Amino acid sequence: MAILYHHPFCPFSRFVRLVLAEMGLEADLIEEKVWERREGFLTLNPAGTTPVLADEQIAAVPGSIIIAEWLDETRGESLGDRRLLPQSASKRVEVRRLMSWFAEKFAEEVSVPLVQEKIYKRFMPSTSGGGAPDPALIRAAKNNVKYHLQYIGYLIRQRKWLAGDAMTYADLMAAAHISVVDYLGDIPWTEDETAREWYARVKSRPSFRTLIADRVIGMPPSAAYADLDF
Structure with a gap:
């Protein structure tokens, strides 16, 4: 299974989580606190930023847009009319x-x-x-x-x-x-x-459900956050 190094409130990480869900792909989520400059994470992405995606095909794909392009190149054609990057x-x-x-x-x-x-x-x-x-x-x-x-x-x-x-x-x-x-x-x-x-x-x-469940310790979300009829 793929691994996504992310932070729950990194918007770039959230984008990749949405993309994976829309494509029907699963990934193990590993929360990365980038300010800690963890050596193992810096080996995957010397820039020290989230997200980073890794799977059996490739050790590390860093950055939200690079990940999106890579997923389209490797999975896009199989999605048919659900492809997230147009053919044209x-x-x-x-x-x-x-x-x-x-x-x-x-x-x-x-x-x-x-x-x-x-x-x-x-x-x-x-x-x-x-x-x-x-x-x-x-x-x-x-x-x-x-x-x-x-x-x-x-x-x-x-x-x-x-x-x-x-x-x-x-x-x-x-x-x-x-x-x-x-x-x-x-x-x-x-x-x-x-x-x-x-x-x-x-x-x-449905892809948004896991994002809506995210919480910051000691900081509840706004009233509209989890309300689908806001």
Whole structure:
């Protein structure tokens, strides 16, 4: 069985967990606290970041987008119309563009600072950057959420899913990053009803069940987090 080195509230790890579930693949989950710089983990991924996927075919596939591409190359054709990366080259460009939007832009402006400040710092020693959260970073990230929701709403008003008529990696990447912010209660769902309805569709999928069950010790989720009819 494959092994996924992850952190439950790393949005990139959550994306891979969603992808595996949508593909009907199982993996043993090993929680990795990247700030500990564990030697065995650094051997798998010298960058020291999650996620990393390993199975009998390959020792280590590091990074969410690399893992997604590798899974499509090795499993994609067998999925038929459930394939998460389209056959068409032009449609693949749009999926990859939106994956990049959420894995880079949304991550930098919203999900990564919120997870770092509100979750990771609670468990990191001061020597590794732990301590009190930075209110300025949190305010900026919460403000940035709004225009990302508006962009999602804009896309969904033109398409069934973010990148077109079928659900793709783009939807799962976006939903994975939004999910950690939703846990923290920092998504203003009244900002765009269309974006909320899209997320409700994704969150209602069976692949999302294990994510919804995740909890941070001493920090309960927002009221909307596990509510499929929020």
